[in-house]
Amino acid sequence: MFNDIGPLELVTIIVLAVLVFGPDKLPKVIQDVMRTIRKIREFSESAKQDIRNELGPEFKDFEFEDLNPKTFIRKQLDNEDLGLKEIRNGFDLKKEMAEVTDAVHGRDGEAPSSSSPSPASGGRVDMTKKPEGPGDDRPPFDMDAT
Numbered sequence: 001m002f003n004d005i006g007p008l009e010l011v012t013i014i015v016l017a018v019l020v021f022g023p024d025k026l027p028k029v030i031q032d033v034m035r036t037i038r039k040i041r042e043f044s045e046s047a048k049q050d051i052r053n054e055l056g057p058e059f060k061d062f063e064f065e066d067l068n069p070k071t072f073i074r075k076q077l078d079n080e081d082l083g084l085k086e087i088r089n090g091f092d093l094k095k096e097m098a099e100v101t102d103a104v105h106g107r108d109g110e111a112p113s114s115s116s117p118s119p120a121s122g123g124r125v126d127m128t129k130k131p132e133g134p135g136d137d138r139p140p141f142d143m144d145a146t
């Protein structure tokens with residue numbers, strides 16, 4: 001609960017408590033605080049149990065910690081039933097990028113051609129050139145329109 005409180009902060013809190021409440025009232029205040037914390041915990045546990053009873057037996061494995069989005073996603077990604085490992089292993093990024101590049105340049109995906117953009121142009125496509133294909137119906141590039 002208080003994992004991020006260091007020893008200096010703890011000493012400061014104790015000194016402040018002694019100064020505010022005094023050494024004679026401090027044990028009574030600590031007892032009251034502990035009793036309140038215990039009641040809150042009992043209330044939350046009974047509320048969790050009531051919710052579990054209302055959800056029924058199909059949600060017997062339900063954990064309230066799963067409502068945290070990070071915990072929920074981590075638990076779902078660790079699940080082997082989804083087949084994510086097969087999807088990751090079957091995905092070849094270089095092949096997919098080559099197919100996308102060929103589709104953008106209007107080439108067939110069977111064989112890579114040597115008409116790729118020259119390295120001198122930095123991999124950029126010259127939009128002012130007319131397309132080489134006879135059936136391309138794209139409008140001419142208008143510098144003022146962009």
